[in-house]
Amino acid sequence: MPNWWDKPAPVVIPEGYAEFAEQFRILQDVMTAAAPDADQTRTASQLVAELIDVLAQSATDEWSQLSGRLPVPGRGQTLVPAFHIETETETESRGTVRFGRQFLGGNGAVHGGAIPLFFDDAFGRFANTHDRTLARTANLHVDYRNVTPIDTDLAVIVRFDREEGRKRYLTGEIWNGECLCVEASGLFVVLKPGAA
Numbered sequence: 001m002p003n004w005w006d007k008p009a010p011v012v013i014p015e016g017y018a019e020f021a022e023q024f025r026i027l028q029d030v031m032t033a034a035a036p037d038a039d040q041t042r043t044a045s046q047l048v049a050e051l052i053d054v055l056a057q058s059a060t061d062e063w064s065q066l067s068g069r070l071p072v073p074g075r076g077q078t079l080v081p082a083f084h085i086e087t088e089t090e091t092e093s094r095g096t097v098r099f100g101r102q103f104l105g106g107n108g109a110v111h112g113g114a115i116p117l118f119f120d121d122a123f124g125r126f127a128n129t130h131d132r133t134l135a136r137t138a139n140l141h142v143d144y145r146n147v148t149p150i151d152t153d154l155a156v157i158v159r160f161d162r163e164e165g166r167k168r169y170l171t172g173e174i175w176n177g178e179c180l181c182v183e184a185s186g187l188f189v190v191l192k193p194g195a196a
């Protein structure tokens with residue numbers, strides 16, 4: 001079976017794909033924020049059915065899909081809020097995230113489940129790049145220090161703290177200006193030889 005860490009399939013990201021992935025995020029935000037009437041619901045439903053038909057024409061397996069690939073901003077993984085990285089060293093990554101309306105928990109606050117999702121992806125990416133061997137999330141801890149607002153550009157810091165044998169420890173924060181919203185930490189364990 002191929003794997004994408006030591007034998008990445010040679011995918012070509014077509015022109016416009018990153019923009020399409022971004023539009024798809026916007027679609028999910030707009031859908032969440034809408035209160036369509038029956039006519040609008042019917043029209044939207046027909047258009048989505050057409051979209052499904054077009055995309056289904058290029059259905060492929062995990063190893064050839066474009067979603068999830070590192071070269072696409074936000075990895076084209078539209079389930080996960082996109083981490084826009086601005087600076088990165090081997091041990092620290094800084095950038096921004098903006099949780100759109102689709103990630104609303106209630107009363108303007110980001111859903112509590114979206115935040116560990118974001119950190120699992122941001123930590124997972126960092127734990128598995130910079131020539132590091134494959135590691136999976138063993139645990140993830142999240143402290144919700146203050147409400148994380150939707151539709152706001154938030155600062156993110158992710159750190160590769162240390163490595164002890166097969167264990168990799170990562171930490172991270174989300175800031176809204178001077179306000180610390182979230183602190184997170186995760187343990188990633190390097191897979192044993194032969195483990196998938």
Ligand SMILES: CCCCCCCC/C=C\CCCCCCCC(=O)SCCNC(=O)CCNC(=O)[C@H](O)C(C)(C)COP(=O)(O)OP(=O)(O)OC[C@H]1O[C@@H](n2cnc3c(N)ncnc32)[C@H](O)[C@@H]1OP(=O)(O)O
Nearest residue numbers: 005120121124125128135136137138139165167189191192
């Ligand atoms: C997915 C990989 C992606 C690859 C990407 C390639 C490049 C692309 C780049 C970027 C994109 C990536 C973005 C997405 C990434 C998302 C990542 C995920 O969400 S992964 C899915 C969720 N996680 C699981 O499904 C794990 C399920 N669990 C397991 O498979 C095992 O439990 C595993 C591998 C975590 C550990 O099992 P053992 O048998 O290998 O390890 P043992 O020998 O038991 O433990 C080793 C050490 O770790 C500690 N340990 C293990 N689990 C622990 C835990 N839960 N808490 C504390 N310590 C733990 C143990 O106490 C031991 O420590 P002592 O060496 O004795 O000091």
